[in-house]
Amino acid sequence: MDNIAISLTQLLLKGLPEGFLMxxxxxxxTDTRIVRDKFITxxxxxxxxxxxxxxxxxxxGVNTILSLIALILIFQLYYRNELSVVVRSIVTAVVIIIFILLSEMVNFFLLVAIFGQDKTQQLVTGPSELIKSLATMPSTLFLTLLIYLTYLLRKKKHGKI
Structure with a gap:
């Protein structure tokens, strides 16, 4: 099995933003009202x-699926939602998996286009946790953009814009 543990640097630079973003x-x-304290917790x-x-x-990859299953369960336990929200949570998890995949692919292709295949491989697998985190941070920005655009499209579709 691959070692997918992350360093404290990666947790702070990528894990925190992506965790809150998900x-x-x-x-x-799921159209759940955001209550600051509950959201932060x-x-x-x-x-x-x-x-x-x-x-x-x-x-x-398995880690992403397990993380999203855990988030579905935690979200449901925390908010005690009705069945329709549970279903939307599951759909949301699938959408997030697709968005993460797309974001990481775009990030990787941009790195290859800018630095070439060999240098990109060095950036994302090298010993420097800071460089790894910085090289993969654009994927978090792409993920943010995809989530925001989807949110806007959903609001527009339902006449809330």
Whole structure:
């Protein structure tokens, strides 16, 4: 199995923003009102769960699926939602997986276009946790953009804009 554990640097630079971003997406896509204290608590729990899952002896990709399943469960337990919200949570998890995949692919292709295949491989697999985090941060920005655009499209579709 691949070692997918992350360093404290990666947790701070990528894990925190992405954990809160996934929590935000769940709120936005399930039409759940954001209450600041609940949002922060749920986001921190999500980040800790994601961090812990990455230490399991599992392959890359499995961690994302397990993290989203955990977020669905935590979200439901925390908000005690009705069945329609549970279904929207599951759909949201699938959408987030697709968005993460797209974001990471775009980031990788941009890195290859700018630095070439060999240098990109060095950037994302090298020993410097800071460089790894910085090289993959654009994927978080792409993920943010995809979530925001989807949110706007959903609002427009339902006549809320």
């Amino acid at each position: 929590t935000l997406a769940f709120h936005l896509f 749920l986001g921190l729990i999500n980040i800790l769960v994601i961090y812990a899952i990455r230490f399991l002896p599992i392959g890359i």
